[in-house]
Amino acid sequence: NGSEKAVTIDDTLPKIPVPISQPLISSIYTADPSAHVFDGKIYIYPSHDIDAGIPENDKGDHFAMRDYHILSMNSINGKITDNGVALDIKDIPWAGRQLWAPDAAFNNGKYYLYFPVKDKSDIFRIGVATSTNPAGPFKAEPLPIKGSYSIDPSVFKDNDGKYYMYFGGIWGGQLQRWQTGKYDSTAKDEPSGETPALTAKVARLSNNMLEFDEEVKNVVILGADGKPIPASDHNKRFFEASWMYKYNGKYYFTYSTGDTHFICYATGTSPYGPFTYQGVVLNPVQGWTNHQSIVQFNDKWYLFYHDVQLSGKTHLRNIKVTELNYRPDGSIITIDAYKK
Ligand code: FUB
Numbered sequence: 001n002g003s004e005k006a007v008t009i010d011d012t013l014p015k016i017p018v019p020i021s022q023p024l025i026s027s028i029y030t031a032d033p034s035a036h037v038f039d040g041k042i043y044i045y046p047s048h049d050i051d052a053g054i055p056e057n058d059k060g061d062h063f064a065m066r067d068y069h070i071l072s073m074n075s076i077n078g079k080i081t082d083n084g085v086a087l088d089i090k091d092i093p094w095a096g097r098q099l100w101a102p103d104a105a106f107n108n109g110k111y112y113l114y115f116p117v118k119d120k121s122d123i124f125r126i127g128v129a130t131s132t133n134p135a136g137p138f139k140a141e142p143l144p145i146k147g148s149y150s151i152d153p154s155v156f157k158d159n160d161g162k163y164y165m166y167f168g169g170i171w172g173g174q175l176q177r178w179q180t181g182k183y184d185s186t187a188k189d190e191p192s193g194e195t196p197a198l199t200a201k202v203a204r205l206s207n208n209m210l211e212f213d214e215e216v217k218n219v220v221i222l223g224a225d226g227k228p229i230p231a232s233d234h235n236k237r238f239f240e241a242s243w244m245y246k247y248n249g250k251y252y253f254t255y256s257t258g259d260t261h262f263i264c265y266a267t268g269t270s271p272y273g274p275f276t277y278q279g280v281v282l283n284p285v286q287g288w289t290n291h292q293s294i295v296q297f298n299d300k301w302y303l304f305y306h307d308v309q310l311s312g313k314t315h316l317r318n319i320k321v322t323e324l325n326y327r328p329d330g331s332i333i334t335i336d337a338y339k340k
Contacts, residue, residue: 031318
């Protein structure tokens with residue numbers, strides 16, 4: 001039957017990755033999901049991405065967000081509610097531009113929203129806003145947290161009731177400009193070579209949740225050789241997106257490696273570290289940034305993350321969730337967000 005044509009598969013065509021999870025919400029662009037369980041319900045504190053028409057650059061000027069919307073769900077696969085504008089940049093007296101990745105905490109009967117934004121001199125600081133409702137609206141304090149700088153605040157409550165803020169991010173997050181302890185706008189680059197990489201920062205919060213209760217400390221991540229991860233090791237060094245949690249009595253410090261796009265983790269025995277690098281939580285996703293939170297809901301653990309499935313544009317992201325699993329020794333089974 002010589003008239004039939006053979007069907008051939010063109011292996012040269014690019015394969016469209018098949019995602020393991022779908023966007024949680026498509027009516028707005030969302031990113032950097034910090035998830036918490038408050039009163040048995042899941043609340044997600046994300047960035048609210050918009051297209052401000054600013055061209056992409058290494059400083060992240062294209063991430064020009066102006067407000068926060070808090071999302072809530074009764075269950076992981078349940079309906080998601082967008083609770084509307086929880087905080088607008090125009091209501092933060094000291095803010096200039098760029099509302100980046102926030103987080104939240106509950107204490108003393110109040111909810112606290114922590115957020116990074118550039119002040120009027122274009123220096124990132126961390127602010128706090130309060131509410132009696134986890135979904136807001138939130139009222140910003142008149143000034144940034146004293147002694148705060150850089151981006152990506154993430155607040156962890158330890159079993160003894162103490163709260164710690166982890167923060168910092170290099171490149172557009174400006175952490176490299178604080179190496180001397182003072183802001184230096186001429187310090188444009190992170191260290192290189194065998195010099196220890198820049199670290200995330202940590203400080204215990206005061207009882208009123210509005211201030212640091214101590215000097216800011218370095219979150220040191222050690223390699224298998226017991227030495228701090230060198231600046232040249234971009235697959236492992238801290239870049240941004242701190243998220244701390246505890247599993248089976250151990251502290252898990254998770255973070256993004258930025259320009260190599262991994263979410264990694266390191267474990268330790270104290271909220272201050274040092275932490276030892278363990279491996280990859282999440283492989284690179286579509287879009288430049290990768291940013292996570294990890295939370296237990298009922299008896300399972302979940303990874304909240306984002307990619308750019310809806311827009312195909314790095315600054316217009318959509319949040320997602322997937323289950324996270326451990327091996328018996330406590331190591332995390334690396335997640336690939338796309339089916340092979
Ligand atoms: O959303 C703006 C920035 O992108 C965040 O602060 C970083 O963590 C990265 O996800």
